[in-house]
Amino acid sequence: MSANARIAEVGEAISYEELGLAARNHAFPLEALRYDVTPVGLHYLLTHYDIPALDADRWRLRIEGAVENPLTLTLDELKARPRVSQTVTFECAGNGRARLSPRPISQPWLDGAVGNATWTGTPLAPLLQDAGLRPEAVDVQFTGADHGIERGVEQDYARGLSLAESLRDEVLLAYEINGQPLPPQHGFPVRLVVPGWYGMAQVKWLTSITVLDQPFIGFQNEIAYRYRVTEDGPSEPITRIQPRALMAPPGFPDFMSRSRVVDAGEVRLSGRAWSGWAPISNVEVSVDGGQTWKAAELDPPGERWAWRGWGFQWTAEPGECELAVRATDAAGNIQPVDQPWNRQGMSNNMVQRVPVTVR
Amino acid sequence: MSANARIAEVGEAISYEELGLAARNHAFPLEALRYDVTPVGLHYLLTHYDIPALDADRWRLRIEGAVENPLTLTLDELKARPRVSQTVTFECAGNGRARLSPRPISQPWLDGAVGNATWTGTPLAPLLQDAGLRPEAVDVQFTGADHGIERGVEQDYARGLSLAESLRDEVLLAYEINGQPLPPQHGFPVRLVVPGWYGMAQVKWLTSITVLDQPFIGFQNEIAYRYRVTEDGPSEPITRIQPRALMAPPGFPDFMSRSRVVDAGEVRLSGRAWSGWAPISNVEVSVDGGQTWKAAELDPPGERWAWRGWGFQWTAEPGECELAVRATDAAGNIQPVDQPWNRQGMSNNMVQRVPVTVR
Numbered sequence: 001m002s003a004n005a006r007i008a009e010v011g012e013a014i015s016y017e018e019l020g021l022a023a024r025n026h027a028f029p030l031e032a033l034r035y036d037v038t039p040v041g042l043h044y045l046l047t048h049y050d051i052p053a054l055d056a057d058r059w060r061l062r063i064e065g066a067v068e069n070p071l072t073l074t075l076d077e078l079k080a081r082p083r084v085s086q087t088v089t090f091e092c093a094g095n096g097r098a099r100l101s102p103r104p105i106s107q108p109w110l111d112g113a114v115g116n117a118t119w120t121g122t123p124l125a126p127l128l129q130d131a132g133l134r135p136e137a138v139d140v141q142f143t144g145a146d147h148g149i150e151r152g153v154e155q156d157y158a159r160g161l162s163l164a165e166s167l168r169d170e171v172l173l174a175y176e177i178n179g180q181p182l183p184p185q186h187g188f189p190v191r192l193v194v195p196g197w198y199g200m201a202q203v204k205w206l207t208s209i210t211v212l213d214q215p216f217i218g219f220q221n222e223i224a225y226r227y228r229v230t231e232d233g234p235s236e237p238i239t240r241i242q243p244r245a246l247m248a249p250p251g252f253p254d255f256m257s258r259s260r261v262v263d264a265g266e267v268r269l270s271g272r273a274w275s276g277w278a279p280i281s282n283v284e285v286s287v288d289g290g291q292t293w294k295a296a297e298l299d300p301p302g303e304r305w306a307w308r309g310w311g312f313q314w315t316a317e318p319g320e321c322e323l324a325v326r327a328t329d330a331a332g333n334i335q336p337v338d339q340p341w342n343r344q345g346m347s348n349n350m351v352q353r354v355p356v357t358v359r
Numbered sequence: 360m361s362a363n364a365r366i367a368e369v370g371e372a373i374s375y376e377e378l379g380l381a382a383r384n385h386a387f388p389l390e391a392l393r394y395d396v397t398p399v400g401l402h403y404l405l406t407h408y409d410i411p412a413l414d415a416d417r418w419r420l421r422i423e424g425a426v427e428n429p430l431t432l433t434l435d436e437l438k439a440r441p442r443v444s445q446t447v448t449f450e451c452a453g454n455g456r457a458r459l460s461p462r463p464i465s466q467p468w469l470d471g472a473v474g475n476a477t478w479t480g481t482p483l484a485p486l487l488q489d490a491g492l493r494p495e496a497v498d499v500q501f502t503g504a505d506h507g508i509e510r511g512v513e514q515d516y517a518r519g520l521s522l523a524e525s526l527r528d529e530v531l532l533a534y535e536i537n538g539q540p541l542p543p544q545h546g547f548p549v550r551l552v553v554p555g556w557y558g559m560a561q562v563k564w565l566t567s568i569t570v571l572d573q574p575f576i577g578f579q580n581e582i583a584y585r586y587r588v589t590e591d592g593p594s595e596p597i598t599r600i601q602p603r604a605l606m607a608p609p610g611f612p613d614f615m616s617r618s619r620v621v622d623a624g625e626v627r628l629s630g631r632a633w634s635g636w637a638p639i640s641n642v643e644v645s646v647d648g649g650q651t652w653k654a655a656e657l658d659p660p661g662e663r664w665a666w667r668g669w670g671f672q673w674t675a676e677p678g679e680c681e682l683a684v685r686a687t688d689a690a691g692n693i694q695p696v697d698q699p700w701n702r703q704g705m706s707n708n709m710v711q712r713v714p715v716t717v718r
Contacts, residue, residue, distance in 0.1 A: 013372030019457065020617050022378055023386035023469055026400075031409040032543070039542045041385075041400040042410075048614050050390040051401075098378065106615065110382055150614040183398045184391070255407050255509040256465065258379050 004231060004343045005104040014098070018108040027112030033248040033271045036116065036302070036309065037087060040178055043115030044199075045185050046092050046107060048157050049148030052205050056189045061173075065141070065211035068132025075175065075189050081122040084172060086195065087306040089116045089274040093198035093225055093238045096348030104345035111246060111352055116272070116307050119193045121174030125167045128211070133163070136213040140166040142192050145205040153219050159203050160216020161194065170195045170305065173206065195305035196240050196276035198347070200225045228343050241276030242349040243335055245283050245310065245327035249354050260356045267314045269296075272307035275329035282328040283310040289322035290337055290351065296325070316358040323354040363590060363702045367462040377457075377467040386471030392607040392630045395475065395661070395668065396446060399537055402474030403558075404544050405451050405466060407516050408507030411564050415548045420532075424500070424570035427491030434534065434548050440481040443531060445554070446665040448475045448633040452557035452584055452597045455707030463704035470605060470711055475631070475666050478552045480533035484526045487570070492522070495572040499525040501551050504564040512578050518562050519575020520553065529554045529664065532565065554664035555599050555635035557706070559584045587702050600635030601708040602694055604642050604669065604686035608713050619715045626673045628655075631666035634688035641687040642669040648681035649696055649710065655684070675717040682713040 014022075026045040032038060056075050063071040092113035097104060099111075128140070143158040165171070172193040175182060182188040187204030194201040200220060221237060228235035248271050251262035273280045279301065284293040299309035310325075326335040339350045373381075385404040391397060415434050422430040451472035456463060458470075487499070502517040524530070531552040534541060541547040546563030553560040559579060580596060587594035607630050610621030632639045638660065643652035658668035673682075685694040698709045 013374065014378050015372065016457075017616055019373050019378070019381055019467060020469060021615070022381040023467075023471055024388045024617075026385040027382035029383045029406065029410060029544075031412075034412055035543075039544070041402075041404075041542050041544050043400075045400075047388065049612050050608075051388060053390075053393055098375075108378060108382075110379060112382055148611045148614055149620065154620075183400050184394075185388075185398070185400050249409075252507045253408050255507055256380070257376055258383075261508065261513075 004228065005106045005345065007343065008103040008105055010102050012103070014108060015105070018105065021107045025107055027109065028114050030112060030246060031248050033246055037178060038115040038117055040180070040183060043117055044090070044092060044113045046113065046199060047146065047185065048150065049146040051184050052145040052147070054145055054188060054205060059189050061190060061206060062208040063127060063131045064208065066134040066137045066213045067211050068134060069130070071127070071131050078122055078173060078190065079175060082126070083120060084123055085118055085120040086170060086172070087116060087118045087303045088193060088195045089114065089241070089305065089307040090199050090202060091241050091244070093200055093346050096350060097345030099350065100339055100341055100345050100348055104343060106345060114246070117177050118179065119172060119174040120176035120179070121172040121190070121193065123169060124171045124173055125169065127173070128166065133211060134213070137163050137211045138214060139163060139212040139216045141210040141212055141216050141218070142203040142206060143208045143210070144203050145207050150219060150224065155219055157203065157220065158218045159201055159220050160212065160218060161201060165194065198238055198241055200238065225346065226344060227346050231343065238346050241274065242347045243273070243275035243277070243280065243327040243329045243333045244349045245271060245273035245325045245335065246352055247271040247323060247325045247354055251356065260354065262316050262356050262358050264316050264318050264358050267316045269312040269314050269323065270310065271325060272309055273327035274307040275327065275333060277333055278329040278331035279304065280308045280327055281330040284326050285312040286324040287314055287321055289353070290324045293326070318358050321356055321358065323356055324351050326351045363587065364463040364465045364704065366702065367464055369461050371462070373467060374464070377464065380466045384466055386468065387473050389471060389605060390607050392605055396537060397474040397476055399539070399542060402476055403449070403451060403472045405472065405558060406505065406544065407509065408505040410543050411504040411506070413504055413547060413564060418548050420549060420565060421567040422486060422490045423567065425493040425496045425572045426570050427493060428489070430486070430490050437481060437532060437549065438534060441485070442479060443482055444477055444479040445529060445531070446475060446477045446662045447552060447554045448473065448664065448666040449558050449561060450600050450603070452559055452705050455709060456704030458709065459698055459700055459704050459707055463702060465704060473605070476536050477538070478531060478533040479535035479538070480531040480549070480552065482528060483530045483532055484528060486532070487525065492570060493572070496522050496570045497573060498522060498571040498575045500569040500571055500575050500577070501562040501565060502567045502569070503562050504566050509578060509583065514578055516562065516579065517577045518560055518579050519571065519577060520560060524553065557597055557600055559597065584705065585703060586705050590702065597705050600633065601706045602632070602634035602636070602639065602686040602688045602692045603708045604630060604632035604684045604694065605711055606630040606682060606684045606713055610715065619713065621675050621715050621717050623675050623677050623717050626675045628671040628673050628682065629669065630684060631668055632686035633666035634686065634692060636692055637688040637690035638663065639667045639686055640689040643685050644671040645683040646673055646680055648712070649683050652685070677717050680715055680717065682715055683710050685710045
């Protein structure tokens with residue numbers, strides 16, 4: 001087992017293994033930034049193994065470990081509990097990986113591993129309280145039904161989350177997306193929703209919640225989702241979403257290259273911005289490839305964990321140009337112009353660049 | 360403008376342009392073969408340009424050209440007409456392109472450009488009759504709202520279909536998929552459904568239907584979707600779906616390679632098979648890499664234009680093996696073991712092969 005993804009040679013093209021992942025794991029097409037709530041089928045998807053086949057009638061959720069009263073819940077019992085809906089932006093921690101140079105070899109995301117959906121479910125904290133947390137509880141392990149092998153380790157997908165994060169009011173056990181039962185690919189029948197965190201925390205196809213009296217040391221926390229710059233150096237866990245703004249590419253595309261053509265004149269640029277650390281405070285647009293930046297107009301703030309719309313009026317003049325956009329959050333985090341390279345290709349929130357031909 | 364896609368050099372890896380297409384254009388993950396009707400979000404998607412933004416209230420469908428009474432219909436008017444539902448297997452004509460060697464450069468599909476959905480709408484033929492077909496009518500042009508450039512040609516996506524095919528009872532103008540309004544990516548508000556044909560005929564985001572007094576000669580019929588073996592040689596139009604069977608890969612996968620691990624013992628292999636030419640008459644499975652073939656059991660036939668389930672009981676013995684499956688239709692078409700190579704990478708229905716480690 002290697003702790004790290006392989007790094008491609010400089011100039012090494014995409015492999016068939018990477019292509020296979022890119023085909024299975026759906027990216028969000030950027031024109032869908034026009035929808036505040038992402039329609040089912042356009043939200044990004046990352047499935048580590050296979051989408052499992054679960055039967056709602058036979059499904060049970062166990063809450064166990066360092067609790068006084070282990071619980072086993074049916075789906076109906078879960079649905080009978082208090083019902084909450086919230087709109088939350090999800091992003092894969094590996095978004096932008098294939099734009100790193102050299103490229104870590106894994107799911108080769110470009111920019112599109114995002115989505116913003118309305119999740120309905122029941123808050124987790126009262127369930128943990130009902131189970132009776134023991135004083136030694138420190139971490140909570142969430143295990144899904146998806147089973148596979150990763151870097152030699154056979155596993156059910158499982159993630160640990162600190163008890164403090166698990167007890168946040170807005171952490172949900174969700175059974176609906178956009179007002180309909182979860183489809184298989186989004187975790188049917190029940191998934192975890194941890195607002196502000198990257199997608200690896202949003203465990204799908206939940207089967208058990210195990211309260212631990214020591215920190216979780218499973219593969220997905222200790223090996224896979226780490227920010228590590230040198231091969232054997234120290235690493236930090238991946239947690240919340242770094243700020244990012246994306247632009248719906250203006251004009252229309254070429255089929256193969258996706259390069260854009262825009263008619264000269266007034267063009268309304270628009271898109272969305274988000275951060276898991278703090279609300280978005282500023283979005284800036286460059287129409288000269290990042291040499292100069294101007295403030296975009298922010299839409300009125302919506303729900304805290306949903307992305308925020310922005311717009312920018314651009315007078316497009318004939319010729320070639322490169323558009324770019326970057327977000328800053330209220331904690332002072334700003335998207336970098338240069339790549340934040342790391343060995344596993346995590347949280348690359350380098351600014352998006354959109355080459356455009358104005359005619 | 361070139362009439363052909365570029366052909367990759369022997370051994371040339373996947374380009375970033377191909378990766379960009381693979382990310383946008385979602386493949387069907389093969390474990391979803393377990394669902395007879397493909398859930399929204401798992402059906403394959405191929406969008407030539409951008410998904411357009413259409414407003415149902417302002418949308419109109421024009422029926423014009425060689426007709427006595429040109430019609431303009433609102434969505435409500437279309438929905439007030441007779442309502443029909445049918446389950447139809449769609450497949451992209453480029454499915455399997457990235458398995459050809461050398462590889463034509465375009466959307467790099469592996470095996471997953473398929474899906475089987477229930478489409479609800481109104482039959483097209485009575486609408487054409489209401490518009491009053493003139494005697495000189497020979498072809499019908501279906502135009503969508505998606506706009507872009509392809510091999511130098513700026514266009515709204517448009518396809519021609521012969522009048523005879525257009526008047527088939529089962530050709531629908533569909534406004535629902537699986538009982539819900541079409542989501543944007545499947546052609547909202549209305550798309551064409553031509554059972555038995557590859558996906559290029561299933562025009563999405565319909566805006567006009569133009570009856571022609573001579574054959575349609577637009578880009579998508581005359582240039583893009585052609586079966587052509589030599590660069591300047593003759594070509595044939597792509598029409599109906601060649602037979603194909605796919606297997607849900609058994610066992611569980613490795614994250615990166617998607618290679619499969621299966622426990623020794625009795626394993627039920629299963630999947631689906633379809634053909635646009637005739638009903639499926641035979642599905643065969645090989646567990647020795649194609650050296651020998653045995654008949655699979657076919658599920659009872661369902662709707663004519665939907666795929667047909669099959670199953671095969673396999674006693675898996677420890678070691679490495681390669682599974683394969685092939686379909687034959689009642690017209691005698693059978694999937695080839697060798698690649699049916701052509702310059703644009705169309706209708707590659709070479710048999711699927713699934714390497715498996717039995718432990």
